[in-house]
Each structure stands twice: as structure tokens, then as C-alpha cells.
Amino acid sequence: xxxxxxxxxxxxxxxxxxxxxxxxxxxxxxxxxxxxxGKSTLAWIIAxxxxxxxxxxxxxxxxLHEFDADTWREGIGWVAQDTRVSAGTIRQNLLFGTGxxxxxxxxxxxxxxxxxxxxxxRNGLDTNVGYEGQKMxxxxxxxxxxxxxxxxNPRILILDEPLTHLDAEGGVELCELLASLSxxxxxxxxxxxxxxxxxxxxIVELSKSRRNDV
Numbered sequence: 001x002x003x004x005x006x007x008x009x010x011x012x013x014x015x016x017x018x019x020x021x022x023x024x025x026x027x028x029x030x031x032x033x034x035x036x037x038g039k040s041t042l043a044w045i046i047a048x049x050x051x052x053x054x055x056x057x058x059x060x061x062x063x064l065h066e067f068d069a070d071t072w073r074e075g076i077g078w079v080a081q082d083t084r085v086s087a088g089t090i091r092q093n094l095l096f097g098t099g100x101x102x103x104x105x106x107x108x109x110x111x112x113x114x115x116x117x118x119x120x121x122r123n124g125l126d127t128n129v130g131y132e133g134q135k136m137x138x139x140x141x142x143x144x145x146x147x148x149x150x151x152x153n154p155r156i157l158i159l160d161e162p163l164t165h166l167d168a169e170g171g172v173e174l175c176e177l178l179a180s181l182s183x184x185x186x187x188x189x190x191x192x193x194x195x196x197x198x199x200x201x202x203i204v205e206l207s208k209s210r211r212n213d214v
Contacts, residue, residue, distance in 0.1 A: 001046060001156070001186060006055035008041055015041050019055070021204045028178050028201030029188045037206040039190045043158050046188070047076045077154030077185070081161040083145045085133030090115075091125040093144060098151045105151060113147035114177045115140065139170035143177070150181075157185045163196050171196050 001023040008016040015038040023029040023046075031039050044050040046057065048069050057064040064072070086093055094106045106125055110116055118140050119127060133141045142162055149157065159178070163171050175196050178187050189201075197203060 002058040003042075004056045004058060006042075006045070006057065007053050008038065008045065008050065009053045016045075016052075016206065019206070023186055023188055023204065024202070025182055025184075025186045027182055027187075028175065029186070030197050030201050030203050031188055031190045031206070032192060032194065032197075032203055033206035034192060039192075039206060040160065042204075042206065043160070043188065043190055046156065047078065047158065048072050074152070075155035077149030077152065077157045079142070079145045079149055079157070079159040079162060081164065083141050085129055085136065085141050085144060087131045088129065089125065090119060090127045090129060090144065093129065094125075094148050094151060096148070098148065101151060106147075109147040109150040112150050112181065113143045114173070115143045115147050118143075137170070138165050139174060142166070142174060146177070146181075154185060156188065157181060158188045158190070160190045161192075162189060163191060163193065 003019050003021045006016060006019040007014070019042070031042065033039050041050065045052050046064075048064065048067075051065070059067065086096065090110070091103075091106060094109065095101060103125060107116075107119075110119055110125075118136070119125065129135050129144075133144070136144065146157075146159075157178075162178075163174060166174060178189065179201070181187055
């Protein structure tokens, strides 16, 4: 995904101006900047939930607006900052919004999201997570949210502040998971916190409108 002289204006306010950057598979792409810098706006443009005011986004050299919008959006897996877990079982949470799926599909998504140790120590897909996932840690809830979007095998995985409220161990484990997922999916992490950025990823910093390798 390549942004070429990308701009987005809201009224008279320049949210993003003349941005040139590139997101690649094989590494975590950290989208950083202070609040209001346009991090979520850029993610929405990539997901075709917004259209840029000027400039282009290229997908493997082809212009994004030439792709069918609905088909493109189906290939986006979005993990929101507010990870919502419903009362019930792991299976019920995974099936929410993903349609009918076989258990082997659910288990594969859990394996890829690193959730199998949690399932194996309990009752598998029938494990009850409690009200709003109270029987799970913050990291386990994030992994469940990631597993849910992996069921659809998205082309692009966008995570909004996924490391918030995680302790040091949980943060390291989640970064290792995302790095492993980046071989099959383009992984974009929206964050304002540089704590977890390491040599496994790159930075797109909107405040300076440039891409820096880390």
C-alpha cells in the first residue's frame, strides 16, 4: 500500500497533507502521531471508508479507487481500541458477525491469534468468558478480537491502539504475534505510544508526513 501525495481536508482544516509513505507485508507498520494528527483518518482512507481530497493510494501499483469498494472493504480486518467481548462462549464470540463457520475454521483462527493455550487450559471453544470477558485478561481479549477478524482471512489487518493497558509481558507477546501475522497479512498498528516499537517494524509518522524505517 503506497500513499502518493495524499491529502485529506475537513472544511478548511488540513488533516493530512501531501503524505508519501508505504506500508509493507513482512513487518509491523506502526502508524504513529499525536491525537488529531490523522492516524484514524488515514486508516479509514485505506479501508475506503473515506475518500482522499487529493493524491492517490496504490495497491501493488494499481489505484485503490479502481477496486470494487465493497470487495475491498471485505478484505479489511479491523480490531477496534475498545475490544468488546460478549457474555457467552469463545465460539459465540467468534461467530458474531462472521456467519456460519466450522469448528476447524474457528480453531485455526484461534491458533493463528495465539489463543490456543487459553482454550486448551479450559473448555475449548465452549469456554465461558463471563460478562464482557471478565474471565479473560486484557491480552486474551485482544487475541480473541484478532481471532475473530482472522476468520475472514483479511488482506489488511488494522489494529487501533492494541497495546493499551497491557503490561510489559503482554505487550511483547502481542508484538511477537503481530510480527508473525505480517507474513500473511499487511499489519497496521495505530498508536501514539513508541514504547513497543522495535526493529521488527517501521514507522509512518503523520506529524512529519514521512515514513521512517525503525
